[in-house]
Amino acid sequence: MLLGGAHVASAQAPAPAPAPAPAPAPAPSKQDLAAAKKAFEAGNALYKAGKLAEAVEKLEESYKLSKNAFLLFNIGHIYDQLGKKELVLQYFKQFLADAPADAPMRPDVTKRVEALEAEAATPVAPDPVVEEPKVQTTVKLEHQLIDAAPPGVPCDVTASISDPALTVTLFYRGSGDVKFTSKPMTKRKDELVAHIPGAAMTGSWIQYFIEARDAQNNLVTRSGKSTSPNLMLVDSKAPTHFFPDLVEPGESTTVIPQPGDIVHDGSGSGGVDTVDTGPPFLRAKWIATGSAAVMFGVSLSSYLIAKRQHDDLVADSSSCGTPPCRSWDAGYNGDIESRGFRYDTIYKVTLGLGVAAAGVAGYFWYRALTAKRADTQATIITPAVGDQFAGVSAVGRF
Numbered sequence: 001m002l003l004g005g006a007h008v009a010s011a012q013a014p015a016p017a018p019a020p021a022p023a024p025a026p027a028p029s030k031q032d033l034a035a036a037k038k039a040f041e042a043g044n045a046l047y048k049a050g051k052l053a054e055a056v057e058k059l060e061e062s063y064k065l066s067k068n069a070f071l072l073f074n075i076g077h078i079y080d081q082l083g084k085k086e087l088v089l090q091y092f093k094q095f096l097a098d099a100p101a102d103a104p105m106r107p108d109v110t111k112r113v114e115a116l117e118a119e120a121a122t123p124v125a126p127d128p129v130v131e132e133p134k135v136q137t138t139v140k141l142e143h144q145l146i147d148a149a150p151p152g153v154p155c156d157v158t159a160s161i162s163d164p165a166l167t168v169t170l171f172y173r174g175s176g177d178v179k180f181t182s183k184p185m186t187k188r189k190d191e192l193v194a195h196i197p198g199a200a201m202t203g204s205w206i207q208y209f210i211e212a213r214d215a216q217n218n219l220v221t222r223s224g225k226s227t228s229p230n231l232m233l234v235d236s237k238a239p240t241h242f243f244p245d246l247v248e249p250g251e252s253t254t255v256i257p258q259p260g261d262i263v264h265d266g267s268g269s270g271g272v273d274t275v276d277t278g279p280p281f282l283r284a285k286w287i288a289t290g291s292a293a294v295m296f297g298v299s300l301s302s303y304l305i306a307k308r309q310h311d312d313l314v315a316d317s318s319s320c321g322t323p324p325c326r327s328w329d330a331g332y333n334g335d336i337e338s339r340g341f342r343y344d345t346i347y348k349v350t351l352g353l354g355v356a357a358a359g360v361a362g363y364f365w366y367r368a369l370t371a372k373r374a375d376t377q378a379t380i381i382t383p384a385v386g387d388q389f390a391g392v393s394a395v396g397r398f
Contacts, residue, residue: 028065028066028067032065032066033065033066035065036061036062036063036065036066036068037062039058039059039061039062039065040058040059040062040071042058043055043056043057043058043059043061043062046058047078047228050228052078052081052082053082055078056075056078056079056082059071059074059075059078060075063075069094069095069098069099069100069103070095070099070103072091072092072094072095072098072099073091073092073095073099073105073109075091076088076090076091076092076095076109079091080112081227081228085116085119085120088112088116089113089116089117089120092109092112092113092116093113095109096109096110096113104175104204139161139162139163139166139212139220139221140161140162140221141159141160141161141162141168141210141212141221141222141223142159142160142161143157143158143159143160143210143223144158145223145230146230146232146241147232147233147238148232148233148234148235148238148239149201149206149232149233149234149235149238149239149240149241150201150234150235150236150237150238150239150240150255151201151202151234151235151236151255151256152198152199152201152202152252152255152256153198153201153240153242153252153253153254153255154195154196154197154198154201154242154246154247154248154251154253155195155196155201155206155232155240155241155242156193156194156195156196156241156242156243156246157170157172157185157193157194157196157208157210157241158188158191158192158193159185159191159192159210159223160190160191160192161192161212161221163212163220165214165215166212166213166214166220167184167212167213167214167215168184168185168192168210168211168212169182169183169184169185169194169210169211169212169213170182170183170184170185170194170196170208170209170210171183171208171209171210171211171226171229172196172200172206172207172208173206173207173208174200174201174202174203174205174206174207175202175203175204175205175206175234176202176203180207180208180209180226181200183195183196185210188243188246193243193246195242195246195248196208197248197251198251198252198253199251201234202234203234204233204234205231205232205233205234206231206232206234207229207230207231207232208224208229208230208232209222209223209224209225209226209229209230210222210223210224236255236256240253240255284364285361285364285365285368288357288360288361288364289361289364289365291353291354291357291361292354292357292358292360292361294354295350295351295353295354295357296350296351296354296358298346298350298354299346299347299348299350299351299354300347302343302344302346302347302350303343303344303347305339305343306339306340306341306343306344306347310340
């Protein structure tokens with residue numbers, strides 16, 4: 001038979017042996033993680049500067065080094081903002097395949113993937129191009145970003161504006177909300193303040209942005225926007241951000257730890273066992289290790305000294321011939337024997353203390369080597385996707 005100009009034999013070739021399963025990829029080295037952290041921080045800075053194309057390149061570089069599945073979420077969201085839907089599908093599908101089953105953003109990613117696949121199957125007319133409103137550069141809006149705040153406790157967002165005639169408004173929404181809630185920012189001493197009630201401080205994060213408009217409702221300047229809002233993590237360990245005089249009746253100002261808090265790392269697991277391996281832990285670990293080393297050192301020295309006393313007694317008793325050929329000298333021999341007993345006791349006591357200290361040190365080293373700290377890998381918690389909106393803020397820890 002001729003097929004495409006080449007002769008094909010009619011005899012069947014033996015079926016090829018199945019290829020061996022690929023070996024699992026090696027875990028990132030410390031150097032890789034350090035480089036991944038640097039690339040992530042550069043990408044985060046570029047994202048905040050509005051340089052999305054450059055930001056996504058840095059995040060892709062960080063992912064290649066760390067294999068942190070949560071970076072796929074950030075990358076997919078930025079490509080969504082850039083309108084590259086094929087890449088959005090690619091990265092979101094990979095996120096669904098690699099991320100932990102309990103990843104909080106999984107339902108939103110699944111919803112977005114389904115919407116994109118349905119959109120690809122049913123061609124629609126392109127959306128009209130809406131020109132982004134221009135902001136005035138002569139008016140200065142200053143706002144200190146709030147990275148994290150505790151749950152159930154009110155959060156007061158502050159800002160200052162160079163033109164007091166403008167109306168400044170805070171827009172915020174939680175991880176389970178679709179629409180933003182608006183709150184006018186009012187004067188308090190030398191700054192403007194808007195109060196987010198404690199009841200709204202729930203879920204994993206709060207998205208917010210600030211707008212300043214003139215009397216004709218024209219946008220003048222802003223911090224963040226609806227398509228790329230500022231992101232505030234809701235974390236029970238975060239510091240509070242409220243003014244006591246603005247606390248509303250019935251609001252609690254006590255931070256209650258959340259037992260359901262999830263900390264994600266880059267290992268592919270969901271909730272992880274975290275250990276506070278900060279300065280107190282390090283100090284205890286090294287004190288126990290040093291104590292064990294000192295005790296074993298003293299024990300060995302005492303044993304050698306006690307053995308030498310024993311050898312001196314044997315040598316003295318046999319120096320005249322076959323022992324016992326020399327009478328016992330209570331002064332000389334008794335002193336040697338007393339020192340031998342003393343150092344033998346020290347040897348045994350310090351050996352026991354050394355074993356105990358080694359056990360304590362071993363426990364600390366085991367916890368330090370096997371427990372996963374919350375700050376060893378990137379923690380990527382980012383916004384959700386709405387029906388008519390795709391926005392993201394890159395946040396993480398290494």
